[in-house]
Amino acid sequence: MTRTRGKTTATEEIWRLLQSVPDPEIPIISIVDLGIVRDVFDEGHPVVAITPTYSGCPATEMIEQSVREVLDEAGHPDAEIRTVISPAWTTDWISDDGRRKLREYGIAPPAASAARGRGLFGGVGLAIACPRCGSTATSRVSEFGSTPCKAHYQCGACAEPFDYFKCL
Numbered sequence: 001m002t003r004t005r006g007k008t009t010a011t012e013e014i015w016r017l018l019q020s021v022p023d024p025e026i027p028i029i030s031i032v033d034l035g036i037v038r039d040v041f042d043e044g045h046p047v048v049a050i051t052p053t054y055s056g057c058p059a060t061e062m063i064e065q066s067v068r069e070v071l072d073e074a075g076h077p078d079a080e081i082r083t084v085i086s087p088a089w090t091t092d093w094i095s096d097d098g099r100r101k102l103r104e105y106g107i108a109p110p111a112a113s114a115a116r117g118r119g120l121f122g123g124v125g126l127a128i129a130c131p132r133c134g135s136t137a138t139s140r141v142s143e144f145g146s147t148p149c150k151a152h153y154q155c156g157a158c159a160e161p162f163d164y165f166k167c168l
């Protein structure tokens with residue numbers, strides 16, 4: 001079997017379709033922007049390689065379901081969704097576009113490379129910029145925000161409360 005990696009005409013269409021699948025937790029950002037679509041192969045049928053964010057996020061199953069639906073509707077019932085666990089997803093995989101969208105949504109994107117400040121309790125001591133005014137005079141209100149992967153912060157400059165997407 002020939003295996004074509006990367007972007008061919010067939011896989012480009014799949015990438016486009018995946019770009020329309022939102023993250024269930026942060027619907028303004030697509031699963032492609034989030035970086036959890038690892039690759040799209042052509043193995044005679046399209047293969048979508050997906051890496052789950054992390055075990056604390058129940059969203060993975062929903063994402064697979066959404067991908068399935070989008071591909072079925074677009075006439076790709078033969079498409080295969082393959083879960084790739086290693087190497088693990090990190091917040092470094094969020095695209096620049098994705099980071100911009102997070103800020104516009106009022107969520108501070110991960111500040112540092114995941115190598116530093118990694119994990120649900122990571123990020124302590126990092127300067128987290130307010131997504132509204134950009135000030136780093138922010139303080140952590142609680143360890144967990146609206147979901148376990150976010151912490152709740154408040155800006156000391158403009159008083160804006162916001163979620164910070166932790167580095168994972």
Ligand SMILES: [Zn+2]
Pocket residue numbers: 130131132133134135155156157158159160
């Ligand atoms: Zn602010």
